[in-house]
Amino acid sequence: MSGALLKWTSKQYDLLVGKTCADNHMRLNLGARQSDLARLQGYLVGEALTSLGHEVNYTFRESLGDKNLTDPLWKMPEKGVFTQDFYEDLMSGKFDFIVHSWKDLPVEPTAGTEIVATLPRADQRDLVLFKKSSLNKKQVRIFSSSPRREYNLIPFLAKNLPWPTDKIEFANVRGNIPTRMQKLMDDESIDGLVLAKAALDRLLAHPYPEFKPVQEKIRAHLAHCKWMVPPLSENPNAAAQGALAIEIKSDRKDLKEIFAKIHCQDTADSVNYERKVFSGYGGGCHQKIGVTVLKRHYGDILIVKGLSPKGEVLNTHQLQSSKKPATDLVKHTFNFSITRENKTADISLAKTDVVWVARSEAAGSVDLNSYGGVVWAAGTSTWQKLAAKGVWVNGCAEGLGEGENPRIDQLIGKANPEQVTLTHTLASNAGTYDLQIQLADGEISKLKSDVLALRKYFFYWKSHSQFQAVLTQLNDSQKTHFLNCAHACGPGKTWQSIRDVLPSEENLYIYLNEENWKS
Structure with a gap:
């Protein structure tokens, strides 16, 4: 048909130029940084895509932040020092998508692109490594360039190292995980190092042959260290730490459909909430602020701790739950006599x-x-x-x-x-010890019979043993009303044990502690 006009569908054209494989599977170009961790994270996303039948081409290279290893990140004037140059290649079409550590992305949206997906989050906590040769030192120096870690960890370590210290100070360090660990080993003036635990976990977890040398090096360094994982309530993570971000051009509807199949919505919800809270203080690596969101079956735990740019001390630790008790309940606690005898x-x-x-x-x-x-x-x-x-x-x-x-x-x-x-x-x-819990004299008589009969009491329990100590002192009529009142406790075994006794789980509420319940 000489002179006839050939008309191609977008799918046929993509197949012709090599974008699409047979059976609606695509050849996708992935971009990421070239560090061991960044490559591994790229492979994690690539494997999720190849499991769906797609092909992935990998390109790894340095970013601006990788080239400047002298200045601490918070001193660099540029935003997105690990991401900006990849953005330009994404917009030009060189890459179909970029895999980032989500915490490296600026909190402000980027024009023309969007974070379309993430994988399940790794451990968002920090990890402190401490050289065994430095145990019991009065003057402690820790490697970390993070103002957040320095602000929150100095008071934590002062209380939780197993020996008294006179001074704890932080020193700047840059480089990838193996480099920073080697610097810790080589510098006699430095006693410890703080890392993102997710980074170390990922590097140690995966059996790719190319990572075996770095895994052996990390294990060798760990053998010379004690380690601790500071609690998020004392040292909340950098917003989005431990999560991956998959960035695409906003107009790539075809990619949105693909990435929806590997997307973890719970991780995205937690990270977006953390970044929203963090952005309220301006965002950026220079901030002395940690923000954690933990999703649990009983609600979301929000932790914010640090120092705002205005000098405000931040210390939020709250459970956000859709399950709310009635507002007209009478809160009541009991007094107990508790004895513990070691055996x-x-x-x-x-x-x-x-x-x-x-x-x-x-x-x-x-x-x-x-x-x-x-x-x-x-x-x-x-x-x-x-x-x-x-x-x-x-x-x-x-x-x-x-x-x-x-x-x-x-x-x-x-x-x-x-x-x-x-x-x-x-x-x-x-x-290892015998526990005896006895209800103090006269505690049952303090219960108002009319309030109990109306089932308007709201009790808080520190343990199932306390709950049982009261239950055994009630007559049958009181027990019926008591069990149908509202009860509260912390998460864990106390909640499980009381739940198994109550006629309805609807009457049992979880709080982080008694102070939260009282407020």
């Missing part, structure tokens, strides 16, 4: 990877000072009390319960670590 427990830690400590008293006769494994505390108060006894604590569950995943498999190099829980004998046959 000699036959507990061997020889083959134990992790010791979970419910209370500092639970350590009892167990020698945690010479224990070589991981010590994990129930909360920040237990951590501080154990540290005062000279125990190196690696992390804590932040009062969220023993079911809170510590996410330390990569650090200890074991997928299913053996754990021993140190608690009281009412909770475990291997308990």
Whole structure:
């Protein structure tokens, strides 16, 4: 058909120029930085796409931030020092999409592009490495260029290192993860290093042959260090830390449909909320502000801690839940007599990877000072009390319960670590102390019969043992009304145990602590 006009559909044209494979699968060009971590993150996204049948071409190169390794990030005048030059290649069509560490992106939207997807978030907490040769030093110097980490971690470490210190100060450091770890080992004046835990976890987790040398180097450095994971309630993460961002041109509807299939909405919701809060203070690496959002089945936990540009001390720790109690309830607590008596427990830690400590008293006769494994505390108060006894604590569950995943498999190099829980004998046959809880005299008589009959009381429980101590003192009629009143407690085993007793879970509310319940 000489002279006939050939008409191509957009799909046929893409196939002709190499954008589309058969069966609606595409050949996609990915851009990312060339560090070990950035390449690995690119591979994670690429694997998710190839599992759907798409082909991915990888291009890794330096960014502006990689070229300037002298200045701390917060001193650099440019926004998006790790992302801006990739933006230009994305807009020109050289790349179909860019894989970023989401925390590297400016909080302001970028014209013509959008973050279309993310994968499930890695651990958003920081990790502190401390050289074993520096233990018990009075003058402590830590590598980190982050004003946020410096502001929040100095007071935390002063209370939670297992020896008294005279001074803790931070020193600037730049470079990728292996480089910073090597600098820690080489510099005799430096005792510790703070890293994003997600970065180390990712580098250690994946069995790509090209990363084996760096994994061996990291393991060798870790062997010379003690480590701890500071709690988010004391050291909230940089907004979006631990999350990946997949950036495309806004007009690429075809890519939006593809990336929707690998997108993690929970991660996106948490990160966007963190970035929204952070942007309210101006954003940027120079800020001394951490923002954390934790999504749990009982609601979202928001933590904001630091110092605003106006000099305002920020300290928010709240649970945001759609489940609200009635406003006309009468809040009531009971007084208890509590005694704890240590017992000699036959507990061997020889083959134990992790010791979970419910209370500092639970350590009892167990020698945690010479224990070589991981010590994990129930909360920040237990951590501080154990540290005062000279125990190196690696992390804590932040009062969220023993079911809170510590996410330390990569650090200890074991997928299913053996754990021993140190608690009281009412909770475990291997308990280290006997617990007796008695309701104080006259407490039941303080209950107003009319309020109880109307089921208008709202009780808070610090433990299931307290709940049971009251329940056993009630007559049958009182029990019926009592169980149908509103009850509150923290998350974890207390919530699980009380939930199993109440006739309806609708009457049970979760709070982070008693102070939150009272307010």
